[in-house]
Every structure is written in C-alpha cells, then in structure tokens.
Amino acid sequence: MKLLIAEDERELSAALCAILRHNNYSVDAVYDGQDALDYAASGDYDGVILDIMLPRRDGVSVLTELRKRGIDVPVLLLTAKSDVADRITGLDAGADDYLTKPFDTGELLARIRAMMRRRSQYVPGELKYGNIRLNRETLELSVEGGSSCRLGNREFQMLELMMSNPQRIVSTEQFMSHVWGYDSEAEIGVVWVYISHLRKKLAALGANVEIKAQRGVGYCLEIKPEQA
Numbered sequence: 001m002k003l004l005i006a007e008d009e010r011e012l013s014a015a016l017c018a019i020l021r022h023n024n025y026s027v028d029a030v031y032d033g034q035d036a037l038d039y040a041a042s043g044d045y046d047g048v049i050l051d052i053m054l055p056r057r058d059g060v061s062v063l064t065e066l067r068k069r070g071i072d073v074p075v076l077l078l079t080a081k082s083d084v085a086d087r088i089t090g091l092d093a094g095a096d097d098y099l100t101k102p103f104d105t106g107e108l109l110a111r112i113r114a115m116m117r118r119r120s121q122y123v124p125g126e127l128k129y130g131n132i133r134l135n136r137e138t139l140e141l142s143v144e145g146g147s148s149c150r151l152g153n154r155e156f157q158m159l160e161l162m163m164s165n166p167q168r169i170v171s172t173e174q175f176m177s178h179v180w181g182y183d184s185e186a187e188i189g190v191v192w193v194y195i196s197h198l199r200k201k202l203a204a205l206g207a208n209v210e211i212k213a214q215r216g217v218g219y220c221l222e223i224k225p226e227q228a
C-alpha cells in the first residue's frame with residue numbers, strides 16, 4: 001500500500017512517515033498543495049493524507065481538483081480543531097474521512113485501514129498464487145502445506161505488487177517508485193538485489209512459482225512449467 005502525505009509541518013510529516021513506514025506502508029511526503037495535486041494525480045497512490053492548511057494551494061482545493069479530474073483515490077483530511085467549516089467543505093468536496101489535530105497515531109492507523117477497506121472493492125488479507133500465500137498482516141510468505149518465512153518490509157511490498165496482479169509485468173521503475181518512493185536515493189540496482197533475495201526464499205520454501213525477468217521490461221510471477 002502506497003500513501004502520499006501532504007503536510008507542511010515538517011516535524012509532523014516526518015513523524016507520520018516514520019509511523020506509517022513502521023506499519024509497512026510505502027510513503028511519499030510533499031509539503032505544499034501544488035505538489036500534493038501533482039503527486040496525487042499521478043494515480044500512483046492507494047491513499048492520500050491531506051492537510052487542509054497548506055501553502056500554495058489549500059487541501060480542499062487540491063481535493064476538489066482531484067475529484068474534478070475523476071481521480072477517486074481515498075483521501076483522509078487533516079484539520080485543525082477550529083476548522084469546522086473546512087471540514088464540512090472537505091467532506092462535500094469528496095474526502096473519505098477527516099481527522100482533527102492533534103490526533104492519536106493509533107486512531108490515524110485505524111482511520112487509514114477503515115478508509116482502505118471501504119474504498120477497495122476487495123483487499124484480501126492473504127494473496128494467493130500457485131502454491132504460495134502471502135499474508136498482508138504478518139508479512140509471512142508460506143507454501144501450501146509446507147514451511148513459511150517472514151519477509152522484510154521491502155521484499156513484502158515487492159512480492160505484494162507482483163501477486164496483486166500476477167499477469168502484469170512490473171518494471172524496475174515501478175518497483176522503485178512503489179517501494180522506495182520517488183525521492184529515494186537508492187540506486188536502481190537495489191531492485192535486482194531484492195528480486196534475488198525473493199527468488200532464494202521462494203526456492204527454499206519449495207514454491208512452484210518463480211520470478212521471471214522480462215529483459216528490459218521488468219519482472220513477473222510465473223508458475224513453473226513442470227508443475228503448472
């Protein structure tokens with residue numbers, strides 16, 4: 001799950017990013033309304049946490065513009081206690097929910113989960129492909145009737161991306177932006193390193209699924225031919 005945080009208070013933004021990453025979300029942060037609009041309009045996010053009071057363009061106007069363009073990404077608004085009118089305008093403009101500052105991080109996480117549950121048609125807690133199962137709560141990768149192991153956060157996100165649509169080829173750039181974020185300083189070769197970790201784990205567990213490289217295009221999952 002990839003989230004965009006638009007919050008101009010740097011300390012709050014950094015704290016939110018840390019909490020969300022700790023909870024296995026992939027996160028990008030922007031600090032003004034114009035960037036919020038540009039990033040959110042990319043269609044690259046599963047959800048947006050949008051502060052109302054932002055420089056360059058306020059949160060409600062960002063939201064209004066997104067909905068006008070037909071982008072229906074789930075949006076959680078952050079409001080100050082006094083912004084009752086903004087809150088109503090925000091919900092009218094198509095926000096999914098709002099949270100009043102200061103808020104408890106447990107509540108934020110619960111609101112995000114609830115927002116995702118409501119908006120996604122069906123996000124199963126467990127992804128299946130071939131004989132492998134990936135548990136989204138525990139990050140556990142297991143083979144049906146066999147052993148299992150817990151994946152690291154990035155390995156999990158990469159495999160989740162491939163398993164959510166096994167027919168699709170995921171490009172190195174998509175892995176980079178989804179798992180490491182646009183602003184990451186990670187080198188692109190890191191994708192290959194994580195792919196090789198995942199391959200070793202799949203093989204060690206006795207999976208009948210393998211990660212195929214499509215030269216110059218990206219990676220996808222395939223059920224091994226002899227076991228198909």
Ligand code: CA
Binds near residue numbers: 008051052053054
């Ligand atoms: Ca603000």
